[in-house]
Amino acid sequence: MSTEARNPIESGVPDPFQYMHPVMRKNFGNWAWHDRPRPGVLRHVSHTGDQIWTVRAGTCRQMDTDTIRKLCSIADEFGDGHVRFTIRSNIEFMLADESRVAALVAKLTEEGFPVGGTGNSVSTVAHTQGWLHCDIPASDASGLVKSVMDDIFHEFTNEEMPNRVRLSTSCCQINCGGQADIAINIQHTKPPKINHDLVANVCERPSVVARCPVAAIRPALVNGKPSLEVDEKKCICCGACYPPCPPMQINDPENSKLAIWVGGKNSNARSKPAYQKLVVAGLPNNPPRWPEAVAAVRKILECYKENAHAWERMGEWIDRIGWPRFFELTGFPFTRFHIDNWRAHRHGLNTSAHIRF
């Protein structure tokens, strides 16, 4: 144990130029165009004629240090020793010319790092921790991601989709994974089970009351102890009370289900960014391989691949064909739960005579 306290150096965000590939440093802000010679490989050409070749590969995001060292050795031996990571935890190796691209692709493939994730492919699922490290999860993102990506592996290493497809998954309804073309998210279906013996000591009760989106929580005396109670008729089972008050257990091995949402879009290309929409709920949270959720994702991807036009993102495709056709194609039931009843819900209603038959 150190006896002297060391003041932190409040250096903030590190300067990237010290780690950047020299060709990228030299041509910073001076790039002219790019193309994709093959899936997983990008070529960027600068106004000076310089080129930078990028090979993108999938990772499992949480990596042991030896895997990281293996990636470093590959970068040193087959590349120029410079890498970066994408927002979806893909690793990118930068090379100053094409000559070593094929060998790098072959090496990565041999070592089990799939090359792909560019252009109109399905890229790695954006996700967080789950049971491995999070304090509030009902599922395990890493395992679900592995199961989904094994199943749609071909779509990561090829560019056969109408447009890019972005997936995410989240182990609670806070939804760290975020908006995506297809999002696989926990959806709780039962109100929290309260351990009244612990609430008074563990939870700041007014904050917990304030946290509830539907004002279903109120202070109460239970067995003579100050606690909280939930109006279960009002409760929407969102789990917002659980992080500030762990004795309000929302996770339930059987009743915390998975729901699938589609049509989220972050890019401004063509249409404005869009929220993801509910497609199917009530899927079992079924480790270790989550076959029901994996099958549902595959079904949606197959319908999109077969039916969307070039450049249509998932949500744009559905906007063109209409939701009745989407539910018909995918075979998922349309239920009362698909009709939004949250704030500003009328924006989701069809206030026209535009109806497809």
Add this chain to the structure above:
Amino acid sequence: MAKKHHPTPNLDQLEPGPWPSFVTGLKALSNKSEMIGDLLGQLEHSYQTKKGYWKGGTISVYGYGGGVIPRFSEVADKFPASREFHTLRIMPPAGMHYNTDILRKLADIWDRHGSGLIAFHGQSGDIMFQGARSESVQPAFDEFNALGFDMGGAGPSVRTSMSCVGSARCEHSCFNEARAHREVLNNFTDDLHRPALPYKFKFKFSGCPNDCMNSIQRADMAVIGTWRDDIQIDQAKVGEFIAEKGRNYVLDNVTSRCPTRCMSLNDDDTLTVDNHNCVHCMHCINVMTKALSPGKDRGVSVLVGGKRTLKIGDLFGSVIVPFMKLENAEDYERLTELGSEIIDFWAENGLEHERCGEMIERIGLENFLEGIGIEVDPAMVSQPRTNSFVRTDMWEEEAEKWNQRHTGEASA
């Protein structure tokens, strides 16, 4: 010393298959880390019981309030070596550039002080060094810090930011993302390291409207590159594109996919753009990467208020600055000042656990704009008000403000 391995029949099923397996990596680590051996045991227990077993707590490093995510096991009696499994959030270089030397140094530090498990990266953009005992947090941080890395954000604070690869490699880039990212964030290190805001506040920087950082969705303040002059067209390359792909491809996939139909293909295989109607969506530039590029008068649009579900439902950021230049030092300083204005107003007026966008939803965008000293602009709305429930007895004064701004612009 031989490590104890727990049977992991569920996790074992996550090893086969073509996608990289985190379980295989954890198992390899467990040969040298007792902590990871017990972590695998606890994870298998979670897979069997479908429950999580981590509880939070309070751990920090000297001088800072946040950045460490404490985890204490609820099943430490069964898995004692992973009783404490804290995460250090460390901010990566802007754009997540590394060389192998620095990655190896980071890995070595984590082998010395932690479990050897690292996530590149968390959803806020931190390097997540996962698995430290309480007493290892400070020495690990000291070594990262000495190497030029600083703690990321956690709790009610300015959070670690993200910027795209941008000018380093991408021809779509409309500003120096790394500079904006570092200048803005490094101005808020106090708010980042010592959580004292109503809730989290995230900046994100995307070089163009493709918004690869998903900033509209997930940033309280999104800075997105754009331009306000004409799209640059290389007509010779348009011709080459048509020769390769065909006219019909351009009609179906470029001109007719333009959201405002502002492009037309001429009989001589050139393209014409009605630039006043271009909304800078990026689609045509994405398709014709060689023939089309953003204009030369570049800058950024700023949107405020994005966030995910809790508490009031998903919010996208909305425009508060349609365009500002980001060229010289004053421009970058103005961007930082805008961030300060917003955070100060929100710190003053936001409720506990209320994101900036939720506050704006509660008080109205017009009040927020007044609070941070920004004039209204029609680019901030997709349409004007559709209901009459508003007092308009100050109409003349408000109209006069608009008129004066426009007279000023005309004479400037």
